[in-house]
Amino acid sequence: MPNLPSRTMEAYKKYESAKTDQERIRYLEEYLSSIPKHKGTERERGVLKRRLALLREGLEKRAERGGGREVSVKKQGAAQVVLAGFPNAGKSSLLRVITNAEARVADYAFTTVEPNVGMLEVKGVGIQIVDLPGLISGAARGKGMGRRFLSIIRNADVIAFFLSMDDKPLERLNKLMHEFEMAGIRINKRRPDVKVYKRGSGGVNILGFHLLTFDKNEAVRTCRDFGIINADIRINHRISLEEFVDAVDKRVVWKRGFAVINKLDLDPEGAKRLKKRIEGEYNLPTITISVKDGTNLEGIKDLIWKICGVMRIYTTADEEPLVLPVGSRVIDAARRIHSELVRGFRFAKVWGKSVKYPGQRVGKEHVLQDGDRIEIN
Ligand SMILES: Nc1nc2c(ncn2[C@@H]2O[C@H](COP(=O)(O)OP(=O)(O)OP(=O)(O)O)[C@@H](O)[C@H]2O)c(=O)[nH]1
Numbered sequence: 298m299p300n301l302p303s304r305t306m307e308a309y310k311k312y313e314s315a316k317t318d319q320e321r322i323r324y325l326e327e328y329l330s331s332i333p334k335h336k337g338t339e340r341e342r343g344v345l346k347r348r349l350a351l352l353r354e355g356l357e358k359r360a361e362r363g364g365g366r367e368v369s370v371k372k373q374g375a376a377q378v379v380l381a382g383f384p385n386a387g388k389s390s391l392l393r394v395i396t397n398a399e400a401r402v403a404d405y406a407f408t409t410v411e412p413n414v415g416m417l418e419v420k421g422v423g424i425q426i427v428d429l430p431g432l433i434s435g436a437a438r439g440k441g442m443g444r445r446f447l448s449i450i451r452n453a454d455v456i457a458f459f460l461s462m463d464d465k466p467l468e469r470l471n472k473l474m475h476e477f478e479m480a481g482i483r484i485n486k487r488r489p490d491v492k493v494y495k496r497g498s499g500g501v502n503i504l505g506f507h508l509l510t511f512d513k514n515e516a517v518r519t520c521r522d523f524g525i526i527n528a529d530i531r532i533n534h535r536i537s538l539e540e541f542v543d544a545v546d547k548r549v550v551w552k553r554g555f556a557v558i559n560k561l562d563l564d565p566e567g568a569k570r571l572k573k574r575i576e577g578e579y580n581l582p583t584i585t586i587s588v589k590d591g592t593n594l595e596g597i598k599d600l601i602w603k604i605c606g607v608m609r610i611y612t613t614a615d616e617e618p619l620v621l622p623v624g625s626r627v628i629d630a631a632r633r634i635h636s637e638l639v640r641g642f643r644f645a646k647v648w649g650k651s652v653k654y655p656g657q658r659v660g661k662e663h664v665l666q667d668g669d670r671i672e673i674n
């Protein structure tokens with residue numbers, strides 16, 4: 298074990314003397330988050346993360362048998378955005394003003410007990426907004442309604458970390474990030490490019506093992522721990538043990554996220570400083586708003602649009618645009634209109650930002666831009 302601060306050692310002792318798996322998870326989380334992040338602790342962190350993931354898996358399996366149910370909110374529109382935060386931050390208030398939904402708002406905690414859902418319209422496209430009940434610490438271990446709401450979050454496309462100037466915003470953000478990290482939800486991180494090809498026999502074979510920043514045997518053990526006994530594992534870039542654990546742990550999900558700082562009216566200067574700090578240290582685009590004064594409500598719609606990463610493509614087939622992920626090509630649009638168009642594709646004509654002149658002829662691989670109009674031939 299590397300040299301570690303005393304706070305860390307204390308957490309480790311608590312972990313060792315824990316009696317139940319719930320306690321073990323709790324102290325292991327504490328231990329893991331108290332270990333300084335640097336090269337010298339990389340292996341240790343990876344191993345702990347693996348142990349934690351396995352403990353949690355065991356707990357989840359038992360919860361499922363006990364009827365602990367997973368829920369999700371049926372998706373509608375081009376993307377689903379969840380507002381996640383501690384109670385009383387103004388989540389329901391925002392939902393009411395940017396969508397058509399009726400949601401109860403009150404000046405006490407846990408006003409919302411069931412998710413409220415509304416549709417936000419940006420540039421003529423519907424984006425679904427889900428207002429969740431306030432999360433509490435320990436949600437990843439199933440505290441409060443934690444597991445249920447975390448399962449909604451796992452299923453969403455985008456997560457808004459909803460903070461408020463009157464309620465320790467930075468501390469709250471740290472807690473939320475911690476809960477998500479522990480629940481296997483990764484925000485604005487690249488998804489490791491590791492492919493698993495299961496085989497009938499032959500054990501675990503690591504292809505491209507020179508790209509591992511840790512011992513190959515550790516990779517094989519990680520695979521076995523997660524039930525991968527016979528497989529070729531193809532590594533496509535340099536990867537740490539922590540990332541590798543994520544890559545083989547099927548429950549880990551990768552999401553886009555941003556932060557919202559509400560109640561800007563209470564402390565405009567503080568909100569501005571906080572935004573800078575969050576953007577600098579947390580890799581989260583951040584917007585400051587006041588639902589009460591109506592400040593920046595157009596701004597938040599634009600930010601949501603940007604983070605959802607979709608664009609509108611007009612076709613000759615329909616007045617309504619196709620909604621496609623940013624970066625989509627002509628062939629992706631064709632596929633969405635009709636499979637026949639893909640098979641018989643010769644060329645397309647495009648009008649809009651992605652071409653030099655209106656009606657330019659382009660090939661399958663041409664990358665489209667928001668608002669383009671296409672005609673497929
Ligand atoms: N000063 C100020 N108060 C606000 C603002 N937005 C909301 N509030 C108030 O904050 C309180 C909580 O608002 P809600 O929308 O119920 O908060 P919530 O996050 O949905 O709370 P829970 O459902 O309990 O998780 C209400 O009294 C709102 O009127 C704002 O921009 N500024």
Ligand SMILES: [Mg+2]
Pocket residue numbers: 388389390401402408409428429430
């Ligand atoms: Mg609410």
